[in-house]
Amino acid sequence: MNASALKHVIVVALVAVAWLGLATVASAESVxxxxxxxxxxxxxxxxxxxxxxxxxxxxxxxxxxxxxxxxxxxxxxxxxxxxxxxxxxxxxxxxxxxxxxxxxxxxxxxxxxxxxxxxxxxxxxxxxxxxxxxxxxxxxxxxxxxxxxxxxxxxxxxxxxxxxxxxxxxxxxxxxxRSDEAERFIAFYEQHLRRVASRVQGAQRPNVFIHAHAGGFACCMTPGKGTFNDFITAAGGRNIAAALLPGETGQISLEQLIGSDPDVYIATGGTHLARNGGLVLGLGVDRQVASDSFARLRTVPGLAELTALRQGRAFGLWHLFNDTPLHVVAIERIAKWLHPERFADIDPAATLVEAARFSAIPLDGTLWIEPADRSTP
CATH class of the missing domain: 3.40.50.1980 (Nitrogenase molybdenum iron protein domain)
Incomplete structure (x- = not known):
């Protein structure tokens, strides 16, 4: 083979290798x-x-x-x-x-x-x-x-x-x-859910009512099946509205709520309720602002009659936990409210700090509230 032919063969081989490399890269990048x-x-x-x-x-x-x-x-x-x-x-x-x-x-x-x-x-x-x-x-x-x-x-x-x-x-x-990042967050998420599941196994399930958008609208919006109902179930409770509503969310009357008299009352709130005088919770929300809005809510006629409110089993939770993987923190927080003895050594605030390490934005603020604000900042 003369030098010219050899050179041609080498060029063809290099082109073939280059095309093979491009095809391999394209294949590796396809999803x-x-x-x-x-x-x-x-x-x-x-x-x-x-x-x-x-x-x-x-x-x-x-x-x-x-x-x-x-x-x-x-x-x-x-x-x-x-x-x-x-x-x-x-x-x-x-x-x-x-x-x-x-x-x-x-x-x-x-x-x-x-x-x-x-x-x-x-x-x-x-x-x-x-x-x-x-x-x-x-x-x-x-x-x-x-x-x-x-x-x-x-x-x-x-x-x-x-x-x-x-x-x-x-x-x-x-x-x-971003598969690596997703898998790291999934590992955190599943670890905390497994811990909650192991703690609530065999526990008696208290009856729970979630009052959605509390204080900002006529009583009482609430989740039926799905959304917050899944959180309550995972946390070892029983959502009383699941049997009252045909869909994911709906409204029950104040009379129905009083008649049901749940063991635990959980209000959800957000900054979108500030203009209506409702429960204000969320990222960047000052604890005193949240505490004042929760105090007003607990004096609403009718709600104040509930045994859960009178006996200190009323709590507040950020409503926007309902459409983010951060709900793993909400489930842990609810579980500790429902079963304090089983979660005495669990700190949801520490779990929130752990979650913040994955987050593109700060997760500071007041995302839950308790009677007399006993919650950990």
């Missing part, structure tokens, strides 16, 4: 996951421009991505409205969040703008179960995005948190190229 609806979702590479249809799910992204705002092509406006304390923390840490385009309110399929989302040219759209809908026809959002050539993943932390949280985090971790 396939199963979302919470059991759908297979594939991407040629981890997503860098996502539309987060439900804005509150930024709270979950913040546990597996150090700068979740940097990957937002667009998002739902619901977080700024429903969780202003969380939004303020993200705005302080990531000021560019104010420039992220919105794609509707993030609460319902009707309030979501498919056209605006498509115009942003994302490489992935993330939907919650409620936005994905029941998948009954060709007009649902999942099908419309797929028809437009845009991949869609459905994850959820709200409707069935104890079954959906881990697969949702794992799917997001792979889709965003």
């Amino acid at each position: 396939t996951v199963t979302d919470v609806l059991g759908r297979s979702v594939s991407l040629p590479a981890p997503a860098r421009r996502i539309v987060l249809a439900q804005g509150r799910q930024l709270n979950a992204l913040g546990f597996i991505h150090p700068d979740p705002v940097s990957i937002l092509a667009g998002w739902g406006a619901d977080q700024k409205r429903q969780s202003p304390d969380t939004y303020a923390r993200y705005r302080a840490r990531f000021p560019t969040i104010e420039a992220v385009p919105t794609v509707g309110d993030g609460a319902t399929p009707e309030g979501f703008s498919f056209e605006q989302a498509v115009a942003l040219a994302p490489d992935l759209v993330i939907l919650s179960r409620s936005l994905a809908g029941a998948r009954r026809g060709p007009g649902d959002l999942v099908e419309r995005f797929e028809s437009a050539g845009i991949p869609v993943a459905v994850v959820d932390f709200f409707l069935s948190p104890l079954s959906d949280t881990v697969p949702s985090l794992r799917a997001l971790g792979r889709l965003l190229g």
Whole structure:
């Protein structure tokens, strides 16, 4: 073989090796996951421009991505409205969040703008179960995005948190190229849930009432099946409203609540209730502000008649625990309220500090409250 031919063979071989290398890299970067609806979702590479249809799910992204705002092509406006304390923390840490385009309110399929989302040219759209809908026809959002050539993943932390949280985090971790971070948080999450489960095993379950958005609206909004009901069950309690309501949430009358006379009363609150005189809890909330709002709530006519209030078994919990993996801390806090003797050596405040090590934003503030504010800061 002459020198010219040998040179040609070498060049061809190098090109082949280069193409093989590129193919290997492409294969290594491609991602396939199963979302919470059991759908297979594939991407040629981890997503860098996502539309987060439900804005509150930024709270979950913040546990597996150090700068979740940097990957937002667009998002739902619901977080700024429903969780202003969380939004303020993200705005302080990531000021560019104010420039992220919105794609509707993030609460319902009707309030979501498919056209605006498509115009942003994302490489992935993330939907919650409620936005994905029941998948009954060709007009649902999942099908419309797929028809437009845009991949869609459905994850959820709200409707069935104890079954959906881990697969949702794992799917997001792979889709965003953050599997290691996701697995580290999952290990923390599962460790604390296992500890609670082992402590409540065999315990007598007290009857619990969750008063949602307490003091800000007519009594009494409450979770039925799902959401906070899962937290109560995991914490070793029995949700009295699960038998009274047909769906995930609803309203019972004050008379029904008084007649049920639960063993434990837990009010949920947030900064969104401050203007209505309701229970104020959340990130950045001063403990005295929270304590004063809780004291007002306990004097509401009717509520004050409950045995739980009269005997000091009334507590307050941040409402926005209900749509974030941080609910693992809420479950631990509820379990200690329901079974103080079994959780005497467990400190939910320390668990919150541990969770904060994963978080893109500070988790300071008052996220729960007790009678006479006996809770640990």
